Amino acid sequence: xxxxxxxxxxxxxxxxxxxxxxxxxxxxxxxxxxxxxxxxxxxxxxxxxxxxxxxxxxxxxxxxxxxxxxxxxxxxxxxxxxxxxxxxxxxxxxxxxxxxxxxxxxxxxxxxxxxxxxxxxxxxxxxxxxxxxxxxxxxxxxxxxxxxxxxxxxxxxxxxxxxxxxxxxxxxxxxxxxxxxxxxxxxxxxxxxxxxxxxxxxxxxxxxxxxxxxxxxxxxxxxxxxxxxxxxxxxxxxxxxxxxxxxxxxxxxxxxxxxxxxxxxxxxxxxxxxxxxxxxxxxxxxxxxxxxxxxxxxxxxxxxxxxxxxxxxxxxxxxxxxxxxxxxxxxxxxxxxxxxxxxxxxxxxxxxxxxxxxxxxxxxxxxxxxxxxxxxxxxxxxxxxxxxxxxxxxxxxxxxxxxxxxxxxxxxxx
Numbered sequence: 251x252x253x254x255x256x257x258x259x260x261x262x263x264x265x266x267x268x269x270x271x272x273x274x275x276x277x278x279x280x281x282x283x284x285x286x287x288x289x290x291x292x293x294x295x296x297x298x299x300x301x302x303x304x305x306x307x308x309x310x311x312x313x314x315x316x317x318x319x320x321x322x323x324x325x326x327x328x329x330x331x332x333x334x335x336x337x338x339x340x341x342x343x344x345x346x347x348x349x350x351x352x353x354x355x356x357x358x359x360x361x362x363x364x365x366x367x368x369x370x371x372x373x374x375x376x377x378x379x380x381x382x383x384x385x386x387x388x389x390x391x392x393x394x395x396x397x398x399x400x401x402x403x404x405x406x407x408x409x410x411x412x413x414x415x416x417x418x419x420x421x422x423x424x425x426x427x428x429x430x431x432x433x434x435x436x437x438x439x440x441x442x443x444x445x446x447x448x449x450x451x452x453x454x455x456x457x458x459x460x461x462x463x464x465x466x467x468x469x470x471x472x473x474x475x476x477x478x479x480x481x482x483x484x485x486x487x488x489x490x491x492x493x494x495x496x497x498x499x500x501x502x503x504x505x506x507x508x509x510x511x512x513x514x515x516x517x518x519x520x521x522x523x524x525x526x527x528x529x530x531x532x533x534x535x536x537x538x539x540x541x542x543x544x545x546x547x548x549x550x551x552x553x554x555x556x557x558x559x560x561x562x563x564x565x566x567x568x569x570x571x572x573x574x575x576x577x578x579x580x581x582x583x584x585x586x587x588x589x590x591x592x593x594x595x596x597x598x599x600x601x602x603x604x605x606x607x608x609x610x611x612x613x614x615x616x617x618x619x620x621x622x623x624x625x626x627x628x629x630x631x632x633x634x635x636x637x638x639x640x641x642x643x644x645x646x647x648x649x650x651x652x653x654x655x656x657x658x659x660x661x662x663x664x
Contacts, residue, residue, distance in 0.1 A: 255334055255342045258327040260320045261301060263294060263589050269420075270294050271319045271461055272326065279312045290326070293461055298553075298585035308332065310339050319422060319461075392419040402436055403428040462554040470613045477532070477614050477639040484652050489630040490662035491517075498568065505576075510627055511547075511601045512572040516664045518622060519543035519563035521655040522597055528651045529596045531617040532642045538617075546595035546615055547575060549582040556582050557615055559595045568664065599624060609633040619643050620651075632659075 260270050274291040277283055288300040289309075307329040314326050325346050328339055386392050390407050392400070396419050400407050403424065410427050412419040425433055459467070491513055499507045522529040522543040531538040543564040546557035558578035560571055581587045600612040603626035612623040612635070619642035625633040634655075638648045658664065 254330070255339065256305075256307065256329040257325055257342075257346070258289065258301075258329060260322050260324045260326060261292065262322045263297070263299070267294055267322060267589075269319050269321045272314055272316055273298065275312065275316060276300070277309050279309055282306070282308050293585075297587050297589070299588075310334070310336075311343070313343065321420065390419065391417050392424075393421070396421045396424050399436075400424045403432050460553055462556070466554050469616065473614050473616050477616060477619075478641060479611075479614060479637050480640055480645065480648075481611050481635055481637055482645070482648050482652055483609065483633065483635045484656055486632040486634055486656055487630065487660040488627055488632045489660075491659055492627065492630060494662045494664075506572075508568055508572045509575075510603070510632070511599070511624070512568055512575055513662075513664070514601070514622075514624060514632075514659070515545050515547065515560055515563055515571050515575070515599060516566075516568050517655060517658045518597065518599060519545060519566075520658050520664060521651055523564045524654050525647070525651045527647055528620055528643060530619050530642050531596065532619050532639060533617060537642050540596045542596075544594055544596045546592070546598040546618070547578070548598065548600035548612075549579050551583050551585075553585070556587065556592055557595065557598060558582055558587055558592045598622070603627060603632065609635055611635050612637050614639050620648070 263270075270292040271294075272290060273293045276288045276290055283289065283303050284306050285303055287303050289303055290301050291298060292301060308331060309327055310330045311328045312326070313328070314320060314324070320326065325343065328342060330339055330342075386397050386400075386407055391412065392407055397407070399405075399421050405424050405428050407419060407424070410419050410423050412423055428436075488510070491510065495508055495510060495513055502508075526539050526541070529540050529543055531540070542562045545560045545563045547560060548555055548557050558581070560566070560574045560578070563571055566574070578587070578591060581591065595615065595618055598612070598615045598618055598621035600621060601624040602610055603624055605626075607625055608628065609625040610623050612621045614621050614637050616639075619639035621637045623635045623637065625635075634652075636648055636652055638645075
């Protein structure tokens with residue numbers, strides 16, 4: 251490492267990422283590290299990944315604590331050689347300004363004169379205004395969600411010092427400035443006298459929402475509120491599909507065996523290529539119709555639900571699809587998925603059959619317009635229910651798609 255100062259900043263993984271939670275420091279202040287060493291663990295709304303060093307260096311100062319949430323580009327730590335004085339390090343920190351969030355997501359280490367935000371510190375809680383306007387003042391840079399929260403908590407945003415990039419006030423800034431009692435009531439941390447069993451008789455524990463749980467709540471609520479769902483159900487004749495699975499698995503060990511779900515992914519992909527009007531994403535400007543079937547598969551992890559994608563499933567063999575699903579599931583359960591593994595997709599499949607569920611309905615994964623809920627295999631039949639976004643898929647269109655899928659599954663000619 252040359253005689254210069256380097257910044258460790260919150261990385262940006264994917265277009266939608268605005269902040270990350272630091273869950274673990276893997277280096278100590280004053281310790282040296284080598285290129286490729288893991289420095290810290292960052293959790294976003296979907297993944298948790300280690301950040302690796304891009305060069306050999308020395309950690310001179312850590313500026314943030316574990317379990318804190320910081321905006322993209324925020325200054326997390328400073329690296330500098332021993333020749334750099336403490337005063338120079340402090341001056342570097344004082345001069346630090348927000349970086350452009352378009353920097354490379356693969357690394358959190360800036361190679362040039364760093365520009366991240368100053369470390370986030372709790373703001374003093376100002377008194378509430380009591381009378382807030384319907385829109386924020388013109389000279390106040392605040393996110394729409396933060397303004398909504400400010401109105402709910404009766405916070406005067408003109409008194410807040412922003413910590414977000416480009417001097418934007420974040421939800422966290424508003425919450426720090428709010429009256430604690432109002433904030434607790436807003437977050438549902440305090441309950442009134444509802445006539446329920448008292449806490450002494452029924453002890454409880456408040457479990458804070460994880461980033462993933464918050465996103466699941468936001469996306470499913472938005473889906474049900476904006477996408478007019480309707481449902482189509484059919485029983486698939488899976489006798490030949492089961493026989494095909496037995497034939498394909500003959501001689502294979504347990505880790506290599508193909509599942510019914512693998513076969514269904516291939517069947518759905520084949521049906522989508524015959525019905526491109528179902529292989530779509532909804533946008534306000536128009537409907538995006540895709541050539542290839544990128545199938546999102548629902549994977550339940552300890553942290554929550556995530557939908558990694560089997561890309562170009564229509565072009566892959568069943569064996570290739572099976573290998574993909576195993577790889578993606580393993581990455582999901584180990585918090586190793588990258589944004590490109592789960593962002594996108596043209597259609598989704600959610601399978602609860604392995605848990606004994608006969609049938610269910612699933613929530614559409616926007617901007618996709620369809621998801622297939624798969625029940626258990628019973629008496630050579632599989633009950634599937636397709637949730638459709640009526641904005642993009644009409645009833646007859648969805649029905650014809652399921653007719654084709656039923657035919658493909660019944661013949662098992664894939």
